[in-house]
Amino acid sequence: MTLQKRYGEYAFITGASSGIGRSFAYLLAEKGMNLILAARRIERLNEIKEEIKLKFNRDVIAIQVDLTGENFLELIINETEDKEVGLLINNAGIGSTGFFQNNDSAHDATLVKLNCLAPTILTHHFVKPMVEKKKGAIIFLGSLVAINPNPLMAIYSASKAFNHFLGNALWYELKKSNIDVLTVNPGSTDTEFKRLTVSESNHKLSDPDEVASASLSVLGKKISYTHGFKNKLSHIPKRLFSQKSAVNLIGSIALKLNKEEK
Ligand SMILES: NC(=O)c1ccc[n+]([C@@H]2O[C@H](COP(=O)([O-])OP(=O)(O)OC[C@H]3O[C@@H](n4cnc5c(N)ncnc54)[C@H](OP(=O)(O)O)[C@@H]3O)[C@@H](O)[C@H]2O)c1
Numbered sequence: 001m002t003l004q005k006r007y008g009e010y011a012f013i014t015g016a017s018s019g020i021g022r023s024f025a026y027l028l029a030e031k032g033m034n035l036i037l038a039a040r041r042i043e044r045l046n047e048i049k050e051e052i053k054l055k056f057n058r059d060v061i062a063i064q065v066d067l068t069g070e071n072f073l074e075l076i077i078n079e080t081e082d083k084e085v086g087l088l089i090n091n092a093g094i095g096s097t098g099f100f101q102n103n104d105s106a107h108d109a110t111l112v113k114l115n116c117l118a119p120t121i122l123t124h125h126f127v128k129p130m131v132e133k134k135k136g137a138i139i140f141l142g143s144l145v146a147i148n149p150n151p152l153m154a155i156y157s158a159s160k161a162f163n164h165f166l167g168n169a170l171w172y173e174l175k176k177s178n179i180d181v182l183t184v185n186p187g188s189t190d191t192e193f194k195r196l197t198v199s200e201s202n203h204k205l206s207d208p209d210e211v212a213s214a215s216l217s218v219l220g221k222k223i224s225y226t227h228g229f230k231n232k233l234s235h236i237p238k239r240l241f242s243q244k245s246a247v248n249l250i251g252s253i254a255l256k257l258n259k260e261e262k
Contacts, residue, residue: 006135007135007180008086009084010059034058036080037063048062068118096156119166127179148250149246210227
């Protein structure tokens with residue numbers, strides 16, 4: 001069955017102007033879906049829109065929106081009212097590193113709005129018609145740092161754990177309505193996303209096209225997906241150690257890397 005038949009006509013992707021979101025856009029267009037792309041850089045979205053129209057002949061709607069802004073949902077509703085959104089990808093996200101007390105509190109507040117509040121608001125909005133139609137899918141973007149609490153990126157790690165927990169819990173709640181929910185936990189991926197640690201920049205980065213493609217291939221099959229064999233090792237501290245020992249271990253590694261960076 002095609003994705004359009006399985007879920008609905010349009011995929012709505014936040015943060016589609018670059019990185020993993022952009023990769024999802026091309027892949028879904030190739031697989032026959034129409035698209036609604038949201039981000040702040042409208043010129044980028046328009047380029048993607050034109051290319052996708054030309055290559056795949058799909059309907060693409062580009063929405064310039066700041067998902068941390070007041071009333072962003074109203075703007076989105078105005079542009080999507082008559083569209084059947086069958087797949088929501090809560091992808092847009094920003095990072096934050098360093099000791100919590102040294103970080104800019106305004107940046108951290110914006111991060112929470114974008115990484116946590118926006119997916120909550122969008123999911124509330126788009127899930128209702130999915131439940132009525134008894135079909136649809138939602139993807140949340142977690143991260144490797146969603147699996148264990150990561151010192152020196154406390155707010156980012158907590159925001160990604162929020163997505164991981166929300167996605168996993170909704171997977172259960174929504175399966176009786178025939179809605180697939182997947183949480184994707186990528187490792188370091190070659191995008192515009194600010195590199196978070198020295199180790200990440202030394203690692204071989206994942207290809208965003210591969211992350212998007214592998215994620216779509218497990219949608220409807222898995223509850224969450226960690227991309228890449230080495231990245232799957234991140235699950236070990238949680239399984240082997242107490243929370244205190246796991247955080248101590250991860251914290252000491254983060255501290256060492258932070259010192260090396262300086
Ligand atoms: N790359 C990695 O190593 C990595 C690892 C684990 C998880 N992730 C997660 O993967 C997701 C995608 O990240 P990426 O790596 O593809 O990063 P990216 O290339 O920096 O893309 C981030 C996207 O978010 C959009 N965005 C940022 N602020 C926004 C705002 N206020 N309103 C609307 N859109 C906004 C950006 O578009 P505009 O600037 O045009 O608004 C951009 O399209 C994020 O949730 C991230 O946490 C990434």
